Amino acid sequence: MDLQSTVLRQLKNRREGFSLEQPFYIDQDYFKLDMETIWYRDWLFIGHDCEIPKAGNYFTVQIGDYPVVVVRGKDGVIRAFHNTCRHRGHRVCTKESGASAKLVCPYHQWTYDLDGSLVFARQMGEDFDKAQFGMKHVACESVGGYIFVCLAEEPSDFAPVRATIEPYMKPHRLWEAKVAHKNTIIEKGNWKLVWENNRECYHCAGNHPELCRTYPEAPTATGVQGAKDDPFISEHWARCEGAGLPSEFTMDPSGQFRVARMPLIQDAESYTMDGKRAVKRPLSDDVPISHIGTMLLFHYPTTWNHMLGDHAISFRVLPISAEETAVTTTWLVHKDAVEGVDYNVEDLTHVWNMTNDQDRAIVEENAFGIRSPAYEPGPYSADHEGGVMQFVEWYSNFMINRLQGDKARLSAVA
Helix, strand or coil: CCCHHHHHHHHHHCCEEECCHHHHCCHHHHHHHHHHHHHCCEEEEEEEHHCCCCCCEEEEEEEEEEEEEEEEECCEEEEEECCCCCCCCCCCCCEEEEEEEEEECCCCCCCCCCCEEEEEEECCCCCCCHHHHCEEEEEEECCEEEEECCCCCCCCCCCHHHHHHHHHHHCCCCCEEEEEEEEEEEECCCHHHHHHHHHHCCCHHHHHHCHHHCCCCCCCHHCCCHHHEEEEEEEEHHHHHHCCCCCCCCCCCCEEEEEECCCCCCCCCCCCCCCCCCCCCCCCCCCCCCCCEEEEEEEEEEEEEEECCCCEEEEEEEEEECCEEEEEEEEEEECCCCCCCCCHHHHHHHHHHHHHHHHHHHHHHHHHCCCCCCCCCCCCCCCCHHHHHHHHHHHHHHHHHHHHHHHHHHHHHH
């Protein structure tokens, strides 16, 4: 039986409310199938508009086997390209970020304009047609200050994502914010373990003392059900909606992305040790009230986010291997906020730096235990791990639909 058939059988027969079978978390062939079926074919959050504010600003990223460069053009448009020279394949942009009037491959100096067109290739002969060798485009969309890319030759429609999340993001004006701090940690665990850990706070009391000072442990805050029945949350939604801030829980029918504005504990306004604002300057002038809690945005498989009154935090998940995942955290503040005056980086980042490191340790110990031959899928808590169950259901359904579609197409041409 081939791998696709095996995976289909396992997912279709999986025990509902239980974790996945061992190979889904540790096997390199299963990982490659994840990459080919999800990561190379779906929309992925990759960075922020404000990271490339001027023409010629760019940043690079590695998505599995694909190096990608994202650049702002002279016309202000943000574009993405396969970061591979059309001459002999050398990476055109070798730095993590930078600024350049043109994109020049360091190998033989083939030179591309910011729209990807090839403008210079020396001594290639009279019959050489530069127009045929521009950089290959990657589908790219910007919404609310967030940049998404899709590696598929025929990307799915991004419009449903935009229609759902843009109204919730717009008041925060993140396209004109600035990066106060950014870091990446490598977690030695499968990307699905990173997500499963994120999708519940069942573990928070015993592992996240800093976060629990401001973030509620209630399942309604992290799960996908029961929030509207919680009077504290429903009152929060009514107050924020009355101030023009879309807030109520909204989820795409497939379960892939969702938004909701959740209250923090008591009078907390920000993720700090005392609950007070980490940044004196409000993140956006379009938010007219204080104590707005956190606007949660989730989009599988790459990102979860918190947008508060004083700053925003994005988390980007990128798989490296079956048992390694890169998690990049970016803190955004108002473009005019001044470090040392309006905020201190240590105070701004302390809670989530501690929480990220604690989560890294949890994921790595989780992965360590799953490698045991004695491992078998275990039951999730229906009371506390509804969010995890929803993620696993999304993953299973997504893979089943894609794999069945692939096999149907293969059968049609066989």
